[in-house]
Amino acid sequence: QVQLVESGGGLVQAGGSLRLSCAASGRTFSMYAMGWVRQAPGKEREFVAAISWSGPSTYYADSVKGRFTISRDSAKNTVYLQMNSLKPEDTAVYYCNADPAIGRLLAGESDYWGQGTQVTVSS
Numbered sequence: 001q002v003q004l005v006e007s008g009g010g011l012v013q014a015g016g017s018l019r020l021s022c023a024a025s026g027r028t029f030s031m032y033a034m035g036w037v038r039q040a041p042g043k044e045r046e047f048v049a050a051i052s053w054s055g056p057s058t059y060y061a062d063s064v065k066g067r068f069t070i071s072r073d074s075a076k077n078t079v080y081l082q083m084n085s086l087k088p089e090d091t092a093v094y095y096c097n098a099d100p101a102i103g104r105l106l107a108g109e110s111d112y113w114g115q116g117t118q119v120t121v122s123s
Helices: 102-106
Strands: 003-007 010-013 020-024 033-039 046-051 058-060 068-073 080-084 092-099 116-123
Touching: 003 033, 003 092, 020 092, 020 116, 033 068, 033 080, 033 102, 046 068, 046 080, 046 102, 058 068, 092 102
Parallel strands: 010 116
Antiparallel strands: 003 020, 020 080, 033 046, 033 092, 046 058, 068 080, 092 116
16 A cells, blocks of 8 residues: 655744655555645645655745755655745645656646645744
8 A cells, every 4th residue: 555644844933944854655656656736725635845856856846946945865766855945825724745756746647645734834
């Protein structure tokens, strides 16, 4: 059974930082692109960031570019999202996802999804 398990969410003040982790289990994800999307209450799901299976290619939504950094440790089947300079508008449930095709992640589609972790940024 394939599982993606997120951790690291929480409550932080505006301007603060959090690091999200997503651990994949059940199969080797070294050949999978991995990414993050978020969904705020009453809003549609939004692409946040993605990283290619090889690691060097990363993609970001304009709203987080320069503040968030995605990285992966393929040996640990884990992807990270370092979030700095957080803003109240970053408040959302953050979901990890994985797919062999990074194009699908950029389109908000994926073979596998985590259960989500809440990030709340207070003003």
